[in-house]
Structures are given as C-alpha cells and as structure tokens.
Amino acid sequence: MIELKGLTKIFDTGKARLTAVDHVDLTVPAGEIFGIIGYSGAGKSTLIRLLNGLEKPSEGSVEINGQNITAISGPKLRKARQKVSMIFQHFNLLWSRTVRENIEFPLEIAGVGKEERRKRSAELIELVGLEGRENAYPAQLSGGQKQRVGIARALANDPEVLLCDEATSALDPQTTDAILDLLIDINKRLGLTIVLITHEMHVIRKICHRVAVMEGGRVVELGEVLHVFQHPKENITKRFVAQVTETEDSAETVRHLREQYPEGQLVKLIFVGDQAEQPILTQLIREYKVEVNIVHGNISHTQRGAYGTLILQLKGTADEIAKALAFLGAHDVQTEVMGNA
Amino acid sequence: MLKNLFPNVDWQAMWEATLETIYMTAVSTLFTFIIGLVLGVILFLTAPNQLWANKVVNWLSGAFVNIFRSIPFIILIILLIPFTKFLIGSIRGPNAALPALIIGAAPFYARMVLIALKEIDKGVIEAARSMGATTWTIIRKVLLPESKPALISGITVTAIALVGYTAMAGIIGAGGLGTLAFLDGFQRSREDVTLVSTILILVIVFAVQFVGDFLTGRADKR
Numbered sequence: 001m002i003e004l005k006g007l008t009k010i011f012d013t014g015k016a017r018l019t020a021v022d023h024v025d026l027t028v029p030a031g032e033i034f035g036i037i038g039y040s041g042a043g044k045s046t047l048i049r050l051l052n053g054l055e056k057p058s059e060g061s062v063e064i065n066g067q068n069i070t071a072i073s074g075p076k077l078r079k080a081r082q083k084v085s086m087i088f089q090h091f092n093l094l095w096s097r098t099v100r101e102n103i104e105f106p107l108e109i110a111g112v113g114k115e116e117r118r119k120r121s122a123e124l125i126e127l128v129g130l131e132g133r134e135n136a137y138p139a140q141l142s143g144g145q146k147q148r149v150g151i152a153r154a155l156a157n158d159p160e161v162l163l164c165d166e167a168t169s170a171l172d173p174q175t176t177d178a179i180l181d182l183l184i185d186i187n188k189r190l191g192l193t194i195v196l197i198t199h200e201m202h203v204i205r206k207i208c209h210r211v212a213v214m215e216g217g218r219v220v221e222l223g224e225v226l227h228v229f230q231h232p233k234e235n236i237t238k239r240f241v242a243q244v245t246e247t248e249d250s251a252e253t254v255r256h257l258r259e260q261y262p263e264g265q266l267v268k269l270i271f272v273g274d275q276a277e278q279p280i281l282t283q284l285i286r287e288y289k290v291e292v293n294i295v296h297g298n299i300s301h302t303q304r305g306a307y308g309t310l311i312l313q314l315k316g317t318a319d320e321i322a323k324a325l326a327f328l329g330a331h332d333v334q335t336e337v338m339g340n341a
Numbered sequence: 342m343l344k345n346l347f348p349n350v351d352w353q354a355m356w357e358a359t360l361e362t363i364y365m366t367a368v369s370t371l372f373t374f375i376i377g378l379v380l381g382v383i384l385f386l387t388a389p390n391q392l393w394a395n396k397v398v399n400w401l402s403g404a405f406v407n408i409f410r411s412i413p414f415i416i417l418i419i420l421l422i423p424f425t426k427f428l429i430g431s432i433r434g435p436n437a438a439l440p441a442l443i444i445g446a447a448p449f450y451a452r453m454v455l456i457a458l459k460e461i462d463k464g465v466i467e468a469a470r471s472m473g474a475t476t477w478t479i480i481r482k483v484l485l486p487e488s489k490p491a492l493i494s495g496i497t498v499t500a501i502a503l504v505g506y507t508a509m510a511g512i513i514g515a516g517g518l519g520t521l522a523f524l525d526g527f528q529r530s531r532e533d534v535t536l537v538s539t540i541l542i543l544v545i546v547f548a549v550q551f552v553g554d555f556l557t558g559r560a561d562k563r
Binding site: 110153 | 473
C-alpha cells in the first residue's frame with residue numbers, strides 16, 4: 001500500500017546541511033494503523049510530509065497504491081493528494097468558514113457539485129459526532145470538536161490514506177482518548193490506512209498495530225506494537241515504553257515495596273498478549289499452598305492484545321513457592337524474583 | 342439663521358463640492374483596493390519560501406511599492422501632471438485628481454495587504470495544499486477570506502487617507518471641499534467657508550470609519 005524506499009531529505013540552507021530523513025525504508029500494508037514515534041527533531045514531521053508530496057525528497061521514493069508520489073507534480077500530484085489526506089496538531093481549520101463549509105472545502109477543490117457537497121458534509125458531520133454544530137465557527141468549538149472537523153474534512157474525498165501529524169498533541173488526555181477511539185472506528189469501518197506521528201507512547205499503545213521509532217532521521221526500531229513493548233531494544237525505545245509502563249521497575253519502588261511487604265517473596269510477573277486475559281492467578285491460588293497478595297499492577301491494552309506487569313507477594317514454604325513459580329513459567333508468564341524478606 | 346452664522350457660504354456650491362469629494366474618494370478607493378490587493382498578493386506569494394517564490398518579481402514589486410509610498414503626495418501630483426494630461430486630457434477637475442490619488446494610495450494599501458496576509462496561519466495554507474488545492478484556489482478561498490477583516494480595516498484607513506489627499510489635490514484645482522476651503526475660504530479670508538468645509542470633511546471621514554468598523558466586525562468570526 002505505502003512503500004518508502006531509501007527515502008532521504010536533506011535541507012540545505014546554504015550554511016548548514018541538515019539530514020532530516022536518512023534512508024528510510026518502510027512498507028505499510030492497506031488497513032494498518034502505523035505509528036511513527038520520536039522526539040521533536042527526529043525527522044518524523046518531514047517524513048509524513050514526504051508522503052503527500054508537501055516536501056520533495058532529496059533521494060528515494062514514496063509509492064502509494066502503486067503510484068510514485070515523488071515522480072509526479074502539478075495536476076497529477078494535486079489529484080493524488082485528494083486520496084492521501086492529512087490532519088494536523090493545530091487543526092488548521094479556516095476560521096472564516098463554518099463547520100459545514102470547512103468540511104465542504106476539499107469537496108470544492110475536487111469540483112463536487114453543491115448538492116452532493118451538502119449531502120456528503122451531512123454524512124461526515126454525523127460520522128464524527130458533530131450534529132447540531134454545523135453552523136458554528138471554529139472559534140466557537142473546543143479543541144476536540146475542532147479535531148473532529150479536521151477529521152471529517154480529511155475524510156471528505158474518500159481517501160485511501162490518512163496522515164495524522166501529532167493530531168492529539170494539543171488535546172487533553174480525555175479528549176485524546178475520544179479522538180483516538182474515533183480514528184480506530186474509522187480505520188475499522190472504512191478500512192482506511194492510517195499513518196500517524198507522535199511523541200506520546202500512549203497514542204501508539206492505544207491505536208497502532210505497528211510502530212517505527214525514529215531518531216536522528218533514521219528508523220532505529222520497527223515492529224508489532226506489542227512486541228516492541230515487550231522487548232524494546234534501543235534505549236530510546238525503552239524510554240518511550242517507560243512513558244506508559246513506568247514506576248515498578250525503578251530501584252526506588254522496589255525498595256519501597258520491600259519495606260512495605262517484609263514477609264514472603266516479591267515476584268514480578270510479566271504478561272503478554274493472551275495470557276493477560278486468562279485466569280492464571282485463580283489456578284495458582286487453587287492448586288498451590290501459597291498466599292497471594294497483589295502489591296502492584298499495570299496492564300496496558302494495545303490494538304493486538306494486552307501487556308502488563310503484576311507484582312505479587314507470595315507467602316508459603318520455599319518448596320510451594322518454587323512450584324508456583326514453575327507453574328507460572330509453564331504458562332508462558334515471565335517471572336522475576338524481586339527479593340526475599 | 343444659517344445665513345447669519347455663515348454669511349459667505351454658498352450652500353449650492355458647498356453641496357456640489359461635497360459630492361465631488363465623495364466622488365473622488367469613492368472612485369480612488371475602489372481602484373486602490375483592486376490594484377493594492379493584486380500588488381499585495383504578488384508581494385506575499387513571491388516572497389522566499391512562498392508558493393510563487395521569485396526573487397526578481399518580489400524585488401521589482403517591492404521597489405515599486407516603496408518608491409511610490411515614499412513620495413510626498415503633493416509632489417507626486419506635480420510629477421504626474423504629464424501622465425494625467427495624457428490619460429484624462431486635462432489637469433483640472435475631479436477626474437484629473439484620480440491618477441495621482443490611486444498611484445499614491447495603492448502602494449500604501451499593498452503594504453497593508455501584505456501585512457494582513459502574513460498574519461494568516463501557515464498551517465492553513467499547508468492544509469489547503471494537502472487537499473490538492475491550486476494556488477489560485479488558495480488565493481480565492483484561503484488567503485482572501487481568512488484575511489478579510491484586516492483587508493477591510495486596511496481599506497478603511499486608506500479611504501480616510503484618500504479624503505485627506507483629495508483636499509490636497511483640491512489646492513491645485515481638483516475641485517471638491519479642498520478647493521473650496523483653500524480658494525474660497527483661505528485666500529479670500531472667509532473663515533466661515535473654511536470652517537463649514539472642514540466640518541463636512543470630518544463628517545465624511547466619520548462616516549467612512551463607521552461603515553468600515555461595522556464591516557470589519559461582521560467579517561471577523563474569530
């Protein structure tokens with residue numbers, strides 16, 4: 001669906017040369033929600049703008065649905081852009097137009113007739129849940145509502161790809177979740193391929209199928225979101241994963257937990273995917289003579305299953321505890337003994 | 342009573358002069374608006390990193406605007422006499438004032454248009470490009486509507502300046518309230534004529550300001 005080959009963008013300002021995107025190769029299949037995460041300056045904004053030809057690459061190519069975006073220009077490129085639409089961090093709505101008129105803008109560009117535009121905008125307003133606000137101006141809307149207008153506008157010409165440029169970074173956490181739910185819904189309902197860039201791991205975790213981690217213009221890590229969460233390789237990836245799983249790993253917390261739970265043994269369990277949904281703990285308690293006390297827990301739900309850690313305090317004979325740990329191991333739960341009392 | 346207060350005022354002549362001033366202001370404002378808008382858009386789009394980035398055109402239009410904006414109006418009128426003669430066939434009367442008024446005011450307004458366009462969020466232009474809009478569509482549907490309040494308040498300020506310019510043009514015989522105040526009032530020491538002319542000019546200025554403010558407010562949806 002989307003294929004990037006050796007994609008490179010160098011900004012030459014005369015004095016300095018900045019390699020914003022450095023030989024990136026990526027393939028995104030149709031219908032996937034693909035996330036690109038990186039700190040600011042990692043080159044992700046430039047990368048996403050190369051996808052719809054807003055920036056021209058210095059080297060390499062972008063192919064979308066078999067069409068080489070980098071080789072076309074003028075009317076052909078403008079036509080192609082109608083199928084690769086974009087939403088923005090700061091929404092970029094026309095304040096001089098109402099909600100309905102903003103949504104109709106891309107249709108006007110595409111040369112759709114007035115009646116058809118009205119019909120289409122009414123459908124889209126319903127799709128994004130803005131009924132009753134058709135005639136409001138952007139200045140009268142909240143951030144979340146503005147992004148809904150942005151999404152409706154982006155969907156107007158039935159695009160094949162939706163590019164999201166930090167689409168939730170200007171929103172509060174609750175609104176972010178609502179907008180992400182809307183994107184998941186659109187992805188499922190319309191089969192739209194979504195490429196999003198963000199610096200928030202929360203966004204990746206919640207909606208992406210696969211993720212690429214960018215640093216210094218290069219993709220340093222790439223894989224299924226769940227897998228990346230489970231086995232982050234690069235330091236930068238570990239830091240991003242820590243954004244959502246945090247706390248229980250730090251030495252500080254471990255010491256604190258030991259002080260609080262001096263008896264028995266503290267064990268950290270790591271669940272990935274399906275096991276997170278199985279009643280393993282119930283079985284453990286029924287079959288082994290150990291007392292189980294949940295001390296700390298954290299489960300993250302990704303698009304392709306859950307990932308979580310659980311810290312248990314196990315009390316019982318050393319023998320029973322060893323058996324219990326073996327049982328967990330047999331069910332593919334990673335265990336890690338954190339220390340004895 | 343008016344007769345006693347303003348013994349020297351010929352109300353018929355005063356009315357005709359008012360109409361001439363309004364005529365000169367209205368026509369010159371209209372052409373200033375069109376020419377200034379075109380110049381301003383060219384200045385904006387040919388600037389570096391813009392859609393029509395072009396150093397030569399940008400430099401030429403910038404130089405034209407700066408030169409004509411800098412020449413004092415009274416000197417501009419004199420410099421333009423041959424041009425006016427060629428275009429209008431005479432250098433007296435309201436129509437003869439128009440070329441100088443427009444050439445003096447259009448560059449001034451072009452600057453204001455440029456400032457207004459620079460105020461537009463770059464992201465909005467990028468969004469339009471990402472939808473596949475042509476530059477012409479971006480001008481018509483993004484640049485002009487999004488800067489409308491600033492464009493209207495700019496032309497209001499320019500129109501008021503033009504009322505002042507017509508009075509100056511009046512001194513060298515363009516007609517209107519300026520001519521009346523200078524030739525009839527000042528040179529013949531009839532203070533009441535000068536006073537009434539001034540009051541009428543003020544009324545015109547206030548009316549322009551009022552209409553301009555009203556239209557600016559209505560266009561602003563921010």
